[in-house]
Amino acid sequence: MNSVSINLEKMLLLRKSLKISFIISVFLCFLITFHLKDKIAYNELILWLTLNLGILFSRLLFVLIFNEKRHITENITIKLIFFRVGVFLSGAIWGWCGYFFAAQVPLDSQLYISMMLAGLFAGASSSLSVDKLSIISFIIPTIAPNILHYLTSEQATSTGMALMLSLFSIFIIYAALLQGKNIIENIELRIRSSESEKKIQHLAFYDSLTGLPNRSLFNDRFDQLLRTEMREQHSIAILFIDLDGFKAINDSYGHGVGDELLKIIAQRFKRILRSHDTVSRMGGDEFVIILQKIQVRKDVIHIAEKLLRETAKPIPIAGNTIKISSSIGIAIYPEHGTDKETLIRNADNAMYLAKQKGKNNIQIHHPNTAHLDKQFTPVSNNS
Secondary structure (H helix, E strand, O other): OOHHHHHHHHHHHHHHHHHHHHHHHHHHHHHHHHHHOOOOOHHHHHHHHHHHHHHHHHHHHHHHHOOOHHHHOOOHHHHHHHHHHHHHHHHHHHHHHHHHHHHHOOHHHHHHHHHHHHHHHHHHHHHOOOOHHHHHHHHHHHHHHHHHHHHHOOOOOHHHHHHHHHHHHHHHHHHHHHHHHHHHHHHHHHHHHHHHHHHHHHHHHEOOOOOOEOHHHHHHHHHHHHHHHHHHOOEEEEEEEEEEOHHHHHHHHOHHHHHHHHHHHHHHHHHHOOOOOEEEEEEOOEEEEEEEEEOOHHHHHHHHHHHHHHHHOOEEEOOEEEOOEEEEEEEEEOOOOOOHHHHHHHHHHHHHHHHHOOOOOEEEOOOOOOOOOOEOOOOOOOO
């Protein structure tokens, strides 16, 4: 599974929780500052408050800058690393309070600090649980200095407090990691489901061999295009293409070579066409092309001739040099029909006429099939 997709989902969840975390953290900053204002040196307390608020506002700014999903998807792994760094710095600032400030205040204030830190990282463990590195980056620098403070203190309750905070921290980390695991599993399940749905949709509308639009997508696009062109009164050309002698190639070289040939022909056709034209594989060795916004007939003929020449170029496959040609039938809207079925039928009939005229040539539909609108000299396979 794509790790970028997982990291994106992580980042989106972390961003959602950061705003409320910011509000709570700012409130706690001022609350603990108010409690310690007469117990800690003014300059030290203000420096701590300034650094804490600065880091919190920087993290909030990070969210506001990349508020749109189209921004956050760029370099998502780097953005996640920056988020973790911000979390670590916030934890380190709170750890300063838990070690240096706790060492300067009486026991009741020490307990006040410890309970506030415990509540802070308990809440943070839930909002950060989707990313275990963020959990560890925040909890350890937040509570470890306070535990160290009690371990180095000579008060009677110090050892008990250190043990209690350690056990509490282990429990919170375990619960957060378990919650995060469940969230990640749900994310992975959702991503797999989305990817499967996309694959199903792709299989429903695209040819599995060549990647070209299949009959269903061709019909849908053609229906929409006809409605548009009827309003704007533009011409459309339908090119029905059938490869000459494809069955003989399958019989001589095997279906693997035949499949590779179809893929190469499909890519050649795509390179020739304009971006707004459509080439689809209808099945077997049949391709249908829609040319939009046709100005003059000679433009259609010019593209068809290029397709004919491109097909006739030798194709090296698995140590063999394959030579093949194609027969192309053309029908033009609205001259040769005003509905999809008529246009496709007329292009198909013109293609069969090209077969009858010796293959490797182009025929444009004519109401009287005994006459040719225009017949083209067959293109040599060596051209």
